[in-house]
Amino acid sequence: MGFIIIASDHGGFELKQNIIKFLEKVYTSYTIIDVGVYNENSVDYPDICYNLICKYNLMKKNNQQDIFCIVICGTGIGVSISCNKFKNIRCALCHNKYTAEMAKKHNNANVIAMGGRILNIETAIDIINTFINTQYEGGRHQKRLDKIALFF
Ligand code: RB5
Numbered sequence: 001m002g003f004i005i006i007a008s009d010h011g012g013f014e015l016k017q018n019i020i021k022f023l024e025k026v027y028t029s030y031t032i033i034d035v036g037v038y039n040e041n042s043v044d045y046p047d048i049c050y051n052l053i054c055k056y057n058l059m060k061k062n063n064q065q066d067i068f069c070i071v072i073c074g075t076g077i078g079v080s081i082s083c084n085k086f087k088n089i090r091c092a093l094c095h096n097k098y099t100a101e102m103a104k105k106h107n108n109a110n111v112i113a114m115g116g117r118i119l120n121i122e123t124a125i126d127i128i129n130t131f132i133n134t135q136y137e138g139g140r141h142q143k144r145l146d147k148i149a150l151f152f
Helices: 010-026 045-061 077-083 097-105 121-132 140-149
Strands: 002-008 030-034 067-073 091-093 111-115
Touching: 002 010, 002 045, 010 030, 010 067, 010 111, 010 121, 045 067, 045 077, 045 111, 067 077, 077 091, 077 111, 091 097, 097 121, 111 121
Parallel strands: 002 030, 002 067, 067 111, 091 111
Antiparallel strands: none
16 A cells, blocks of 8 residues: 655646556556646646645655655656755656666665656556566665765
């Protein structure tokens, strides 16, 4: 039983909708929380990230475990830059299975970013499946994550 919080701007809207359909069909043990956007009207992606991370932080504060976020814009770049401005957020821009695997194994990412204008749904699904089914390795990687945490 876990939670996936998902958000996109207009550039990621279509992929977000397709990902939600997939998650609701396959990951029935997860609660999917869609924090928008809900149509293709143009928005500013930092606002979307703000909503997403506020929701994530609130749930963490309430001791919810097993949560991660998916965030999508046109390229995935703007949302990953924005999310990484928040303390304790490790947002990994994933393009394929390998980057998704490393994002969990080495970086213990709590947000994965994707490009809605770059990825097809099959690749996005591959990324999500890989991320969920990979374990964080800890060990030498924890020391590095601890160093990142000192930046804020
Ligand atoms: C919006 O047109 C686009 O700039 C945005 O979705 C994203 O790709 C920014 O990095």
